[in-house]
Amino acid sequence: MDSAIPPVQFFRYCPRCGSANFNQLGDRAKKCAQCGFAYYFNTSAAVAALIFDPQGRLMFARRAIQPHLGMLDLPGGFIEPMETAEEAICRELKEELGVTVQSMEYFGSFPNEYPYSGISVFTLDLTFRVTVVSLDNMVPMDDVASIEFYYPHEVDLSEVPSNSIRLALHKLQEK
Numbered sequence: 001m002d003s004a005i006p007p008v009q010f011f012r013y014c015p016r017c018g019s020a021n022f023n024q025l026g027d028r029a030k031k032c033a034q035c036g037f038a039y040y041f042n043t044s045a046a047v048a049a050l051i052f053d054p055q056g057r058l059m060f061a062r063r064a065i066q067p068h069l070g071m072l073d074l075p076g077g078f079i080e081p082m083e084t085a086e087e088a089i090c091r092e093l094k095e096e097l098g099v100t101v102q103s104m105e106y107f108g109s110f111p112n113e114y115p116y117s118g119i120s121v122f123t124l125d126l127t128f129r130v131t132v133v134s135l136d137n138m139v140p141m142d143d144v145a146s147i148e149f150y151y152p153h154e155v156d157l158s159e160v161p162s163n164s165i166r167l168a169l170h171k172l173q174e175k
Helices: 085-097 163-174
Strands: 022-024 029-032 038-040 044-051 058-063 076-078 101-116 119-132 144-150
Touching (some): 044 058, 044 085, 044 101, 044 163, 076 085, 085 119, 119 163
Parallel strands (some): 044 119
Antiparallel strands (some): 029 038, 058 144, 101 119
16 A cells, blocks of 8 residues: 555644644544534545456456556546445446446445555445446546456456455455
8 A cells, every 4th residue: 555644633723713723533533722613534435346258358448648547447436425336337437438327227236445646545445336328439538547357266456456346356256
């Protein structure tokens, strides 16, 4: 894992009043001594898609950006405010691959630590088995450099930096 700083250590000023008197309150919170505002650093929600080709190989997206430039990832991303996980899967697959979701089934949730701009963003990755309308004419877009397919048991885990994806692969192999 990259050496990112936990958010509770990174944020030094109160987001409400700007005071530097923003003190640690337990393991995952801070409280402003000036205005009384308490901020809890909660887990962010994200989605990931398990898409298989007709041969039973799992689709991976090779990352086009940092963090983890050039590494294997599952298609997906952060859930936007007021968006459902299902809406997020549909949006992310359209943005990243240009595909339309035909059906999806919840597979499981897996915790992750995502390094971004020098801090750790703790996520809970909601993973779905997804069938798309067509695998033909997929185009890597947004933060995807290329699309690759592997049998789950043949994936080189040193190419998968995300703990949540490694956990999902382990669960896939149990079935």
